[in-house]
Amino acid sequence: MSNNKMDIEPTNVDPAAAANASVVDPEIFESVQKQIDEDSQLRDELKGYLKSMDRQARQISSILSRAHSVPSSALPQLVASTQSIFAEQKVTIGQLAEAASKYPYYKYNNIWTRDIQNAVFAVIFARWLVGKDGKQGELMTIEEVGEALGIPVNIKDRDTFHLTIEEYLQSIITLIEELSRLAVNSVTLGDYQRPMLISRFVKDLHSAFQVLNLKNDILRRRSDGIKYNVKKIEDVVYDLSLRNLVPSKQVEVEGEAGKA
Amino acid sequence: MPHQPHQPRRPRHEKDNEQGNENHSETYIQPAALANNPFMPMFTIFRDELDEHHDRRERVIKASRDITALSKKMIFTMQRSRSLYGPQPLFIEKDTAQRTSQIHALFTSILPDLTSGTLNSHRYARNISGGIQEYLEAISFHHYLITGRLLTITQAQASLPEGINLTIEDYFGGIFDLVGEVMRLAITIIATTPLDKEGGGVKTPKILGDLRVMRAFFDSLDTRGGGLGKEVEKKMGVMRTCVEKVEGAVYGMLVRGSERPAGWVPDGSGMGSGGRGEDEYDDA
Known part of the structure; x- marks a missing residue:
C-alpha cells in the first residue's frame, strides 16, 4: 500500500492534529x-x-x-x-x-x-x-x-x-485443625485427658465462630470446615468414653457440656 | 462406626443437631452456653467489626456498578460522534457533563470508605476498580475525541474526585479499553465516510497511527515485577488484535475502496490475526 493513492498519506492530516506528533x-x-x-x-x-x-x-x-x-x-x-x-x-x-x-x-x-x-x-x-x-x-x-x-x-x-481480625481468626482455624490431630495423637501417647480438654476448647470456638456473619470469602470457607474437626475430636472422645478410658472428672464436665 | 450402642452416643447426637440448626441464626446461642463460653465476648466484638467491613464493601460494590453503567452510556453516546479532534456536538457534551456529575456524586457518596491517607484507602480497591476503569475509559475517550491525545495519568487522577485513588492497574485497564473504543470508532468512520470526501481519507490514518503509537507504548513498558501481572498480558493481546483490525480495514479501503459497491462495509477481521478478543468488538 505504498505507491499510489497518496491522498491518504498522514502528511495530509490537519495542522492542529499534526502538531501533536x-x-x-x-x-x-x-x-x-x-x-x-x-x-x-x-x-x-x-x-x-x-x-x-x-x-x-x-x-x-x-x-x-x-x-x-x-x-x-x-x-x-x-x-x-x-x-x-x-x-x-x-x-x-x-x-x-x-x-x-x-x-x-x-x-x-x-x-x-x-x-x-x-x-x-x-x-x-x-x-x-x-x-x-x-x-x-x-x-x-x-x-x-x-x-x-x-x-x-x-x-x-x-x-x-x-x-487484622481476619488474620487472627484464620490462625485460630489453623490451630483448631492442629488440635484435632493432636487429640488423636494424645491417645496414642496414652494421654486420655487432653482430648477432653481439646474437645471443650474446640467446641467453644466452634460456637463462637457461629456468631460471625461471614460473607463468601476465604474465612467463611475455612470456618465452614471447623465442624469436621469438631467431629473428628468427638469421635476420639466417644471412643474413649465408650471404653471407660476417660478420667472420671472429665466425663462429668463433658456430660454437662453436651447438655448445655 | 456402625456397631455403636445407642446410649453413650445420644448426647453427641443432640449436640450435633443443635449445631446443625445453628448455622444461619444467632438465636440458637442459649444464654447459658454464652456464659460458659469464654470466647463469646471477643467474638461478639469481632462480629460487629466484620459487619461494618462488609457494609462498607457492599456500598462500594454498588457504587462501582452504577458508575460502570453510567460510563457505558456515556461511551455509547460518544461513539455517535463524527467530528474528531475538535469540539464535540452539543448532544455529546451535554450527555458527558450530566453523567460525569452523576458519577462524581457516586464517588463522593463512598468517599468515607475509600479516602486516601486513611487505613481503608486500598482495602476496597478491588471492589471499586471496575467502576474506575470504565469511567476512565469514558473520559479518556472524550479526551481523545477532542484533543486526539491520550489522557495522562496525572490528568486521569485529576478527573477523579479528591480522595479517590487511581492505581496504575486501573489506569492501564481504562486505557486498554479505550483502544477498543477508538478501534470501533475508526471502523465506523471508515464504513460510513466515502473515500473521496475529506474526513475518512485523512483522519482514519491519524486514528490508525494513534492506535499504533499506543500499542508501541504499551509494548515498550516493562511491567514485570509489579502487581500488574496476567491481566495486563491478556489485555495486551486484545489490544494488538484491535490495532490489526483497523490496519486491515484501512488496507481494504485503499485496495478496494474505489471499487466498492454502495453499502459495502469494510471487514477488518479478515485482515488481522483474528483470535482473542475479537468477539468483544464484533458489533463494531
Missing part, C-alpha cells in the same frame, strides 16, 4: 514506568523479609510438631527451645512492618498476610501447649498476639502495619 505524551511513559518500577522494587524488598519469615516459620513448626509425639511433661522444654527462633522472627516482622508502613496498608497486605498468619499460628499453638504458667489449653487474645509479635493489632484510625 505523538498521541502519547512522553510524560505518560515516564510516570507509568516509574510507578511500575517503584512497585516492583518494594515487592522485592518485602519478599526478602518474607523469605526469612518463611524459613523461621518452618524451623518453629518442625520443633512444635514434635508435640504430637512427646508427653505433656516434655512440652515446656520443647516450647522453650523455640524461643530463640521466635525472637529472630520478631525482629524480621519488625523490619517488614517498618518497610510496609511507608505504603498504604491494604495496597500490599496480600503479599505478607499468609506469612503473618503462619507466625500467629505458631505463637498461639505454642501458648496453647504450655500456657502462661504451665496450664494447657489457653487461647491468646489478639492483643497478646500483637505483643508477642511486636506489632499493633486491629488498627482503625491510622494507616499502618498491623494484625
Whole structure:
C-alpha cells in the first residue's frame, strides 16, 4: 500500500492534529514506568523479609510438631527451645512492618498476610501447649498476639502495619485443625485427658465462630470446615468414653457440656 | 462406626443437631452456653467489626456498578460522534457533563470508605476498580475525541474526585479499553465516510497511527515485577488484535475502496490475526 493513492498519506492530516506528533505524551511513559518500577522494587524488598519469615516459620513448626509425639511433661522444654527462633522472627516482622508502613496498608497486605498468619499460628499453638504458667489449653487474645509479635493489632484510625481480625481468626482455624490431630495423637501417647480438654476448647470456638456473619470469602470457607474437626475430636472422645478410658472428672464436665 | 450402642452416643447426637440448626441464626446461642463460653465476648466484638467491613464493601460494590453503567452510556453516546479532534456536538457534551456529575456524586457518596491517607484507602480497591476503569475509559475517550491525545495519568487522577485513588492497574485497564473504543470508532468512520470526501481519507490514518503509537507504548513498558501481572498480558493481546483490525480495514479501503459497491462495509477481521478478543468488538 505504498505507491499510489497518496491522498491518504498522514502528511495530509490537519495542522492542529499534526502538531501533536505523538498521541502519547512522553510524560505518560515516564510516570507509568516509574510507578511500575517503584512497585516492583518494594515487592522485592518485602519478599526478602518474607523469605526469612518463611524459613523461621518452618524451623518453629518442625520443633512444635514434635508435640504430637512427646508427653505433656516434655512440652515446656520443647516450647522453650523455640524461643530463640521466635525472637529472630520478631525482629524480621519488625523490619517488614517498618518497610510496609511507608505504603498504604491494604495496597500490599496480600503479599505478607499468609506469612503473618503462619507466625500467629505458631505463637498461639505454642501458648496453647504450655500456657502462661504451665496450664494447657489457653487461647491468646489478639492483643497478646500483637505483643508477642511486636506489632499493633486491629488498627482503625491510622494507616499502618498491623494484625487484622481476619488474620487472627484464620490462625485460630489453623490451630483448631492442629488440635484435632493432636487429640488423636494424645491417645496414642496414652494421654486420655487432653482430648477432653481439646474437645471443650474446640467446641467453644466452634460456637463462637457461629456468631460471625461471614460473607463468601476465604474465612467463611475455612470456618465452614471447623465442624469436621469438631467431629473428628468427638469421635476420639466417644471412643474413649465408650471404653471407660476417660478420667472420671472429665466425663462429668463433658456430660454437662453436651447438655448445655 | 456402625456397631455403636445407642446410649453413650445420644448426647453427641443432640449436640450435633443443635449445631446443625445453628448455622444461619444467632438465636440458637442459649444464654447459658454464652456464659460458659469464654470466647463469646471477643467474638461478639469481632462480629460487629466484620459487619461494618462488609457494609462498607457492599456500598462500594454498588457504587462501582452504577458508575460502570453510567460510563457505558456515556461511551455509547460518544461513539455517535463524527467530528474528531475538535469540539464535540452539543448532544455529546451535554450527555458527558450530566453523567460525569452523576458519577462524581457516586464517588463522593463512598468517599468515607475509600479516602486516601486513611487505613481503608486500598482495602476496597478491588471492589471499586471496575467502576474506575470504565469511567476512565469514558473520559479518556472524550479526551481523545477532542484533543486526539491520550489522557495522562496525572490528568486521569485529576478527573477523579479528591480522595479517590487511581492505581496504575486501573489506569492501564481504562486505557486498554479505550483502544477498543477508538478501534470501533475508526471502523465506523471508515464504513460510513466515502473515500473521496475529506474526513475518512485523512483522519482514519491519524486514528490508525494513534492506535499504533499506543500499542508501541504499551509494548515498550516493562511491567514485570509489579502487581500488574496476567491481566495486563491478556489485555495486551486484545489490544494488538484491535490495532490489526483497523490496519486491515484501512488496507481494504485503499485496495478496494474505489471499487466498492454502495453499502459495502469494510471487514477488518479478515485482515488481522483474528483470535482473542475479537468477539468483544464484533458489533463494531
